Amino acid sequence: MKEIEIIKPDDWHVHFRDNEILKAVVPETTRHFVRSIVMPNLIPPILNARQAIEYKKRIKKAIPAKDSFEPLMTIYLTEKTNKNELKDAYNSGAVFAVKLYPAGATTNSESGVKDIKKVMPVLEAMAKIGMPILIHGEVTDKEIDIFDREKVFIDQKLDFICKELPELKVTLEHITTKEATEYVKEGNKNLVASITPHHLALNRNAIFVGGIRPHNYCLPILKRETHRQALIKVAMSSNPKFFLGSDTAPHLKKYKESDCGCAGVFNTTYCMQILAQIFENHNCLSNLENFTSINGANHYKVNINKQKIKIIRKNKPIKFEDKLKINDEEILIFTPDFPVYWEVIT
Ligand code: NCD
Ligand code: ZN
Numbered sequence: 001m002k003e004i005e006i007i008k009p010d011d012w013h014v015h016f017r018d019n020e021i022l023k024a025v026v027p028e029t030t031r032h033f034v035r036s037i038v039m040p041n042l043i044p045p046i047l048n049a050r051q052a053i054e055y056k057k058r059i060k061k062a063i064p065a066k067d068s069f070e071p072l073m074t075i076y077l078t079e080k081t082n083k084n085e086l087k088d089a090y091n092s093g094a095v096f097a098v099k100l101y102p103a104g105a106t107t108n109s110e111s112g113v114k115d116i117k118k119v120m121p122v123l124e125a126m127a128k129i130g131m132p133i134l135i136h137g138e139v140t141d142k143e144i145d146i147f148d149r150e151k152v153f154i155d156q157k158l159d160f161i162c163k164e165l166p167e168l169k170v171t172l173e174h175i176t177t178k179e180a181t182e183y184v185k186e187g188n189k190n191l192v193a194s195i196t197p198h199h200l201a202l203n204r205n206a207i208f209v210g211g212i213r214p215h216n217y218c219l220p221i222l223k224r225e226t227h228r229q230a231l232i233k234v235a236m237s238s239n240p241k242f243f244l245g246s247d248t249a250p251h252l253k254k255y256k257e258s259d260c261g262c263a264g265v266f267n268t269t270y271c272m273q274i275l276a277q278i279f280e281n282h283n284c285l286s287n288l289e290n291f292t293s294i295n296g297a298n299h300y301k302v303n304i305n306k307q308k309i310k311i312i313r314k315n316k317p318i319k320f321e322d323k324l325k326i327n328d329e330e331i332l333i334f335t336p337d338f339p340v341y342w343e344v345i346t
């Protein structure tokens with residue numbers, strides 16, 4: 001039996017939602033992670049420090065007593081966000097970062113940004129105080145092919161932001177393309193990227209295996225195998241610019257399996273087990289810790305966690321629970337189409 005010990009990880013991109021779903025999903029994340037950046041795309045979104053503080057309290061109530069976990073809160077950027085309020089929110093410690101959704105790009109993003117130029121003064125103020133911006137990097141123009149929306153965003157929007165404000169700390173979230181890996185690698189030192197386990201595990205064929213697979217539908221949408229290979233390469237490489245942001249995005253099964261199904265993969269439960277398997281499959285297990293527990297903390301300038309976890313290789317593939325119950329409803333848990341031998345001991 002093989003075993004490795006690593007610094008207990010952080011997940012730099014999670015969706016906890018609210019109410020009953022929040023209560024059910026928070027413990028799934030706090031089991032293996034010490035900190036998470038929590039997305040603000042609730043209905044209505046988290047727009048200011050007061051709402052972030054209230055939301056943080058609701059999250060904290062859902063953390064099991066055995067787990068020590070810190071939710072890091074974000075504010076949803078709109079064209080009306082006030083830069084002075086944002087500065088206060090950051091300096092007081094209530095808010096960790098800001099999330100930029102292009103309007104209409106993804107789940108609950110209607111009040112996002114239509115015109116990047118309108119938020120440049122806010123981004124400039126953030127650059128001055130070192131407040132990070134987390135970007136959902138897809139254009140929303142309906143004429144642009146859904147598989148090209150990340151690449152076009154990089155060319156038309158991200159490049160403009162990075163050139164105008166090289167000091168701004170930018171995370172290009174949940175990257176999915178070879179172009180994104182290259183742009184981030186070559187970009188300035190303040191530009192980094194997060195990567196999800198499902199974009200490492202799957203290519204776009206997974207949406208159409210023998211029929212339509214709504215549970216593999218997420219945004220940015222899964223891409224071709226060549227892109228997945230590029231993501232694997234940077235994730236395995238220990239390059240400090242790339243780290244885990246699972247984008248765990250719970251939706252009730254009935255809303256995924258619908259004539260207009262929601263985007264999002266709920267992957268937090270087996271995130272670490274799956275990553276250990278992928279890193280082992282590529283003979284890069286020794287680089288797992290950089291990806292899950294070091295690179296993100298360094299970018300966000302927070303301490304590296306003191307706690308450790310053990311990850312143990314079993315002789316047989318682990319058995320997955322496939323559902324999380326929410327009263328009479330359920331959320332499907334992401335499990336990959338390859339065997340996973342690794343189990344986490346905390
Ligand atoms: C996320 C969600 O459901 O909130 N969905 C997704 O497919 N990733 C939103 C997001 O991060 O884009
Ligand atoms: Zn997300």
